[in-house]
Amino acid sequence: MSASFWSAEVAELLRVGPGVRLREIDPDSTPGTGADRKQGEAELARAAQELRELQEKLFAQSRSGARDRLLVVLQAMDAAGKGGIVNHVFAQLEPYGLELTAFKAPTAQEREHDFLWRVESRVPGPGVIGLFDRSHYEDVLVQRVRGLAPPQEIERRYGAIAEFERRIAEDGVRILKIMLHISPEEQGERLLARLDDPEKHWKYNAGDVDERAFWAEYMEAFQIAIERTDAPHAPWFVVPANAKWYARAAVQRLVVTELRRMSPDWPEADFDVAEQRARVERTLDLTWP
């Protein structure tokens, strides 16, 4: 039964923080549910309605001055399923209230500025759900692992990120940071699947294979990033992601749980409803031509 798809609160089960040991989190596991793929896909469809209603309320109340908004940060190894999360979970939202940013390697102009410059301009405004596919965490993940910035600069960035996130949280931004956690075996299979399907060749990047050799270093970089930037106002979650259906349902649940906590509501009319009704009624005989 859909009402009992979740046997426990995902937001508690998947919450990590200082001391997290990624090697102890099984990418094949499905915490909080004993369901299978078919049930997972049904749950994803079922919960869409609540997700959309919560989002519409969040957007609506911002028209009356509420400043609340949500920022979801997605980080993962390549082929871990970020695209699927965007296209199957966040595609359920109304376009008006969703702002997606897919961060790429920094442009020449972006490199002229501090690493948070391009991020600042993409923080969602009131009522909007901002979604980062990759983010400022790349600046302490790939940049650390591949030595693209000196150690003392990487070190500085952890503090800069923590301060940045605290500042925007104080302005009304709720932040969820999500790592999709796959195994290197699963990644290898997915890269092969991309190569075997001509319709997916455009998603294949030869450089991804090079990065596989640094798996342990990436996991260490993730652990350190979580350790240094986790906070009550900007929590980290690790979502086992070898099963796509689980990762999608779990991320959807994390967002729904957070939106429920924000408890957005329809704003009250800032006009006299009866008076406006009378005004409209006086124009009802208007015809054209």
Next chain:
Amino acid sequence: MSASFWSAEVAELLRVGPGVRLREIDPDSTPGTGADRKQGEAELARAAQELRELQEKLFAQSRSGARDRLLVVLQAMDAAGKGGIVNHVFAQLEPYGLELTAFKAPTAQEREHDFLWRVESRVPGPGVIGLFDRSHYEDVLVQRVRGLAPPQEIERRYGAIAEFERRIAEDGVRILKIMLHISPEEQGERLLARLDDPEKHWKYNAGDVDERAFWAEYMEAFQIAIERTDAPHAPWFVVPANAKWYARAAVQRLVVTELRRMSPDWPEADFDVAEQRARVERTLDLTWP
């Protein structure tokens, strides 16, 4: 049967140009189909798959250098259903390939610049479908009707718009300009419906009632705008919109027809597939921890 939902090509039936007489287009009509609401909603759901596949191809081929993209401009009187079009048609697309801009009254900064300044920065990049909810046409519609700019400035804008649209078309932007056409009677009913539902009060704007008195002037402004800016590379369509199901199915069909004409395709791999397959396979014994 869904295959025969459309009895004629909507893109031809709804195409207008110089000489358009809006008073001769019945907002209650449903050109190209004899279907009813239930069938219209089924068609909307049925065609979603083709729409999404066309969009994904458009996006994919841009990764290999194709510059094609689509800009859809939505204009209408208030409560004509722009929001519903966004939430029921364009919400079917993948968030990666959709950029929605809801233009509001110009900000102080925007007013410091030419009226096309804020529009230029929102033209979609390669592979993307840009969607304008209102647009630069407000600058020759409400601004003309309410005298917000002097006549010679309004006059200048028609030419500026035509040049702007031709320029971006030459750079690979296909442009569809759509007017949702409702009757003043239908608008009156919809405004009352908003007032009768507390969940819709946030969508009600008392100013909309004032504009109703200028219906004939707005229709004249629309006709002149169509007359002055219609072009083969930037065609205008008038969609009868008293029936929401029809307007949604028709706009979806206009977009699908245009995307078919652009005939995007999966890009060819720019790497040696067999060689990459071998590379990945050599890493398949990678495990962690």
